[in-house]
Structures are given as structure tokens and as C-alpha cells.
Amino acid sequence: MTESKGTGSSSTQKVKTGSKGAGVMLIAALMTGYSVVYMDKSMISAAIIPISSQFHLDTGQTGLIMSMFFLAYSIMQIPCGWLADRFGAKRVLMASMIIIAIFSYLFGIVSGLALFIVIRFGAGLGHGGYPPSCSKAIAENFPQERRTFVQSLILSTSGIGGILAYTLGAQLINHNWRIAYAVLGSLYLVAFLLIWIFVSDGKKDDKPAQAAVQTQAEADDKPKFSTVITNRNVIVLFIAMFLINIVLYGNMSWMPSYITKTFHLTVGQAGYILAFNSIFGTVATIFSGKLLSKFFLHKERPATIGSVLIVAALIVAFVLSKNLVVSIILMIFLSMFSTLVFTSIFTWPHKIMDARVIGSAIGIVNTGGTLGGFVAPMTIGYLVKLAGGSFTPAFFFLAAMAACVAVTVLFVKIPKQKKD
Template identity: 30%
Template structure:
């Protein structure tokens, strides 16, 4: 990417925040296991850590996108990082169940602030043709966070789980200072070929994004796509045990780390792939990638040969992440800029609704000795996701007195 110095600084800051935010989200599973073994908490009690996080995330997201559009991202992101710094530190300092659950609820508020602020940061600092590439790298921090959580994070938690959250708090503090001192809200960059000038914009209404058909269709596509992604991450170790008799913990860890690495590569490269080879055909690209994912999921769960199954698994995660990243990049071209924050809030709600219902959907179709029907269901969800993208309409442009799409 050809970016100016200021744009590279912004890029570095939002990626740094993304890595720590996703490290936080990925570490909580390891933390829950440690709390169960250390303090005797039940799995049901630790399941509340996930539930309260999603509840607080959605509570902030509903008005969050609109607030970012109306008042700017900087105040919103600064407050969210301050909350994450304080409550992550406190989370690592307590041992009581009530305090642990309450503080995880508060961490959800902070996480939602960054998630809702990031799209606005990108749209403010980069041209439309740069947004897809930047967005793909920001989304790829989910994979980096997962890799770090599966290696460094797990090691720190097993050694002393309190220190793991002190480390997170320190990272959030560094990010907070970077946003305060390095990022400007009303940004103008005079670098050659990269000028980004804010034009006067009409104030966005609270429900404008919810009235936008493209936003709703993309949110529905994200819901079904993220449903499949969360299901894969949540159930994959058990699927490998039940369907493929993989019992060795070392083998399972290697498969999961490779899964995260491929996921990261797919997300990081998606922006370049789309802008270079599929510019103007993003929606068809999403559909084709979704269909390929659906096919590979069926091959994975039905393959008679173990290596064929693992190959299909890795191809499916690659194409799934390409489709998901593309879904998160097309709003910059299809949704009016004045509601971009609120539009991503709608997409985030769709993603988290998919994440919430995903484990229950898989368990509904799972059998004691096979996840065959569950993965067929996931394949259907990917097809629905791709089909939703096909119904999205590109904005009509007025050129020379005539309408062009």
C-alpha cells in the first residue's frame, strides 16, 4: 500500500489495538479452564463470561455506531481504551465469581467501543480504494490474536493468569496513549496521491443505517458467515476427536495453530486479492467463496481419508475468511459515508447474533458419534450468506445526466 507517514501511523495504531482486543477475546477460553481448575467454578458459571460479554457488547453497539458518526471516533475510542485498561487490570486482580463476571461485562463495553470506532477511523483516514486493504489487515488481527492466545497467552495463563491480564492492561494503556497523541479526529493528509479531505456531511439519523437495504442484507450475510466461523472455532477440537479419532493434545494444538495461521493469511490478503482481481465484482466474489466453503465443509466431514479431510478443512477456512473479510470491506463502497459507523454497528450485531446461536445450532444437529448433519447445516448457512450478498444493490451514480450502476 502506498500510504503517507500519518496514514502508516494510523494503520499501526489500529492494528495494535486489534491484536490486543482479539488476544483478549481468544484468551478467555483458556482463562475459563484455569478458573475452573483453580477455584472450582462450574462450566455453566464460566459460560456466563461469554454471555455477559456479548450482552454488554450489543448494548453499546446499538447506539455506538450512530454516536461515532455524529460526534467522531476519537472520544469514543479513548473512552473504550480507558475502560479496557482499568477493567482488564481489575479482572486480573479479583478471585470472586461475582466480580469476575461483572468485570467481564465491563470489558465488553470497552471492546465494543473499539469495534465501532475502527470503521470510522478507516473511512476518515483513507481513500475508498485503500479502505478494503486496510480493513482486511485490521480484520486479520483476529487471527494474530488467536495465534498469540494459543501460544504466549496460554503459557502466561498456566503460569499465573493474573499476570496475563496485567499484560493486557498494559497493552491497552499503550494503545490509549497512542490514540491520544498520534491520531487526529478531523484528519487531512496532504501526501501526494493520498489526500483525504473531509467534506461537510449531513448529520446521520439514529435509524438511518437500519433503513438502508444494503446494510441489512450485508448484516444478514455476516450473521450466517460468522455463525459458521464461530462454530468452527468452538467445535473443531471436539469434531476432530469424534469424527477423526484425534486424541493427542499436541496434534490438536498443531491443527488449531495452523487453522489460525491460515485464517490470518486469508484475512490479511483479502483486500489485495479483491482490489487487484475482483474490483467491481466483490459481491460475486463473496458468493463464489461462500459456495466453495460450503463444498469444502461437506468434503471435510465426509472424507474417508484423514489428510483429505484436513486439506478440505484448511481450504474451507481460507475461502470462508476471504468471504467474511470481503463482506466487511464492501460497505466502504456501498454505504453512504455519513452512516458508515452505524452501518458497521448493524453488521457487528449481525455477527454477534450469529455467534450466539452458533453453538446451539451445531449441538442441535450433532449426534453422539458424528457431526455430519451439523456440518451440512453449516454448509447451508454459508450458501445463504453468499446468496444474501448477491441481492445487495450498488448505488446509482449520476453521470452526464444519465443513471449508471
């Protein structure tokens, strides 16, 4: 598959939801699911504090619990991307919500390190289906020129999920972390119902449309999965996503523990600070989508490199700061620039890849991200343990990973733009 195929089918794409209102409800349903997914990812970093205290777990063990979730997440990304391309996004989205709901309920009732690891691994299997099938749903229902904005709008739920995790989630955890996970499981069921009602069955809808607009030659020319997984841009973006997610999930997983220890805060107080930070993350994601769709259109590489080098500098400044107000300001800017980098890398395939295999492409690229999520919590936990409880070496490691992203994206091959 050549990169120039990225816009090959865009002229035949249109919103299949039948009306503007239906399109809005489809986006709302996908955003609801993503909000709960991100709430889950963020909430574990707060829940791990009382869990580690109750069951006498060290940073290495708690890091392992968080990392095993991302290992399972990584395993399922590519298979679920293929399933979304093969059977349609809606089926995979619904299955993901049900699986995660079950394991959320289970996490709230089990006890012991081994069971925590197994249950979080199971939850990760469910999570693996959501990002690629969500991207597939976008490709099935929106024209190519709108996909970056719609994708970034949906990704803004990372901030909404963070707000939910650090307000509702943190307060429930302060009261009883087991109740918090029962509530989380129920929220997944709500998301399942919204997806069932408002997300169209794109696979079914595509058949008459494809028959009308595709020739047999075009159908025969559809790239094979083996071609997608060996595509240069897919491989480069896989590595870039791996590195930036080490930074993102390293921060997300250990930030509550770091600020509660460094500034002597309660989980509830830390939760409010992190919720405030998540508001800026939400705004940054939406703003990033507009920047990448308009101002930085076809300039994704310099935008990504500049932003990620700022991220590296902010991480160093953050860990060296011992003033709470200064640290909060640095955290906010770190969140905003990290979000721009993540959004740029995650939405890049929509601009340079064939829409017919976008589920598989996003699945592969995001596997890099989830592997980064697997490596980060465990690595940070052991670095903190080796440093006798100090987070400084761990944050310097995250800064180095951010700098590596800048080098990696230099190798993205930008397709030549066709002149009208």
C-alpha cells in the same frame, strides 16, 4: 439515504495524517488495538478449558460465558458507531481500550460462573466500540478508493491476534490462566497509548476541511441515523454478517475443545496448530483485500457466494475427517475462505454507503456479526451437550448457516456505477 451516495463525498476525502509516515503509524496503531481485541476473542476459547475443569462447568455453562461477551458487544455496536460519527473515532477508540483493560484484569482475579459471566459481559461492552470507530477513523483519514484495502489490512489482525492467542496466550494459560489475563490487560494499555499518540482527532480536523469543500446544501443533506438503520443494504448486510459470524465464532469458540478431545492433544499442542492456522488467516485477509479491491471490484456478490458455499463444504469434510493431518489442511482452507467472506461483507459498506455515516453503518452491520457471536458459542455448547459430547450435529448446523449467507447476499442492491 440512497445507495448511490456511497461515493458522493469521496472526491473531498484525503489522507489527513499530514504525511505518509503518519498514515503508516495511524494504521499500525489501529492494527495493534485490533490484534489485542482478536487475541482476547480467541484466547477465551483456550482459557475456558482449564477454567471449566477447575470450576466443574459443562459445555452449556462455558458456552454461556463466551456468548454473554457477544451479547454486550452487540448492545454497544450501534451506540458506539453513532458516538464515533458524532464525536470522532479517537475518543471512542481510547475509551474502548481502557474499559476492556479493566475487565481483563478483573477476569483474572474472580472465581465462579456468575462472576465470569458478568466480567465477560463488561468486556463485551468495551469491545463494542472498537470496530465502528476504527472504520470511522479509516473514513476520516483515507480516500474512498483506499478504504477497502486499508480496512482489510487492519482486519488481517484477526490472524495476528489468533497467533498471539494460541502461542503466547496458550502457553500462559498452560502455566496459569489468571496470569494470562493480567498480561492481556497490559497489552490493552499499550494499544491505548499508541492510539492516543498516533490516531488523529478526525472530528476536530474535519471542521475546516468541511467548511472549505461542503456547501450548506450538502451539509443539510447528510443522512439521518433513522435513514441509515432502515437502509436496505444495511439490513441485508446485517443479516449476512450475523450468519457468517455464527460460522466464524462457532469455530473459534469450540475448535480448541474439539481438537483436544478428538485428537487427544494438550492445550499447548492445540495452541500451536491453531497458531499455524492463524498465519494462513492473516495472509488470507490481506490477500482478500487486494482481490476485493482489484479483481473482484464490483463483483463482491459472486465472490461472496462462491466462497461461502466452499466454506459449507469444508465444514462438513472437516467434521467427518478423523485424520489429524487431513483435518489441519481442511481447517486452513476453511479459515482462508471464511476470511474472504467476512472481509467482503465487512468492507462492502465502504463501497456502497455514504462516508459521512460509515461509523453508524458499520456499527449496525457489525451488530449482526456480534449477535452471531452471541448465538454461536451457546448454541454449539448445547448442541454438543444434547448429542452426548459429539460435535457432528453442531458442525452440520454451522454448514447450514454458511449456505444461508449465499442466499442472503443475493438481496444486496448494487448501485449503478457512474461513467467518467
